[in-house]
Amino acid sequence: MATDHRTLHNRVLAVLGPAIAGDEYAAGHTFTLQGLEQDFGVSRTVAREAVRVLESMRLVVSRPRTGIRVRPRREWNIFDPQLIRWRLAGEGRMVQLRSLNELRAAVEPAAAALSARHGDAEERARLAVVAEQMAATGRAGDLETFLELDIAFHRSILELSGNEMFAGLAQVVAEVLVGRTSYHLMPLTPRPEALRLHLAVAQAIRDGLPDVAEAAMRSIVTEVSTALEDDTPSEPDDAPSS
Amino acid sequence: MATDHRTLHNRVLAVLGPAIAGDEYAAGHTFTLQGLEQDFGVSRTVAREAVRVLESMRLVVSRPRTGIRVRPRREWNIFDPQLIRWRLAGEGRMVQLRSLNELRAAVEPAAAALSARHGDAEERARLAVVAEQMAATGRAGDLETFLELDIAFHRSILELSGNEMFAGLAQVVAEVLVGRTSYHLMPLTPRPEALRLHLAVAQAIRDGLPDVAEAAMRSIVTEVSTALEDDTPSEPDDAPSS
């Protein structure tokens, strides 16, 4: 999940990416390769490779004589999990989380229904086990393990749906959950209602009840929505690796 | 929308990207930079930049001594519009379209409802105009203009929803519509029912009726789903620029 920092251009990206994604540079701001070389103390090759990546995410365009220009936000590839992580690290965190949650509200119930219909029986059964483990670690207050299980739970459902695009969102959902935890937007011990709902989803999927699974999943994400409205942001306890 | 082919590395990508995305190389297959240099007759610089882009899309990983390895498909950033276009050009076109349509079925009705609630009044009114134009050009059999209007219609709704993530899907939906048209998966003249539904969505959004807008939009995408089940694939009439 964490980005590979072995290469120099990735280390440049780890600084430049969040800066652009966090709106520190207005759309239209231009960099030059030479400027980047100097600012980061890297060779031209490295600077260029970093720019190529930003370009493929549509954060910037590079043109001769003009330099490297920051694109308006609406042109960005905002489904890139890397970009999501960068944005969750910045100012617009809460706005971003609310957007992402609206997306989850649209997709995850549909995925749960599909999973109940088409998912592999063995996998479906395993889901209930994960939900039980979530309840146990949740009540014990082991947030780290809980996060892992939570990610596994939602990932399994998105993958069980049999739809590649839904499965592709697993990475996005994982970023959201990690973000919510590391920025303390998660209650210290998960709400019992949430734990109950996860179990309900798992059982409905296991028992092949699409409508029940869909409704329960919808409850999960709408519960998160209301929580996000109330909660106040805070500093990360452990800066997520970009 | 079309990719910029002015740079060499983009021309390399235009060949290599569709080849990998189209499963011509199994997961685990490795390239070497030297091999790419020779195959494409480009310098190391260019080959590396192309690899960097593929790497940022998570299609490959590059490691010393090992080379450039193709990742399993489930790790790809399948929401990248570039990648979607590459995949729509390949064998798995129909599977991909069905997945994308299931995604649309989850998202677009929700977006339509949000637009009816929160969208700017002027923009909402303009939607009905676009729907009328669609009906006119559709009946006239002007598929090219129809496609443009269709894209504009869906893009407007996704943007009016006020949710950045939904707006980000506009690019994805556009790729789908372009793909369906250029691979002749679109009827020669749009079905009257579809035209009627687009108008219904536009009017419901204009009149601030979320539930009606949502239901009508749901009808649009489910109609497409059933159409996709029956239709048989065919060759592109004009290869879409990658």
Place this chain on the structure above:
DNA sequence: GCACCACTAATAGTGATATCAATCTTTCGG
């Protein structure tokens, strides 16, 4: 005098090449 067009020059990015460093894998020897 003003508008417009063509030419010119400066400025980035683009592409190629050479060279060395770092790293991972495999193999071979103890």
Place this chain on the structure above:
DNA sequence: CCGAAAGATTGATATCACTATTAGTGGTGC
């Protein structure tokens, strides 16, 4: 069985020639 060395491949730097784009500059015609 373990560890060290060798070999292969990417990673990084430096440098040069090329090209596209823009801004200026000057001339021409109205």
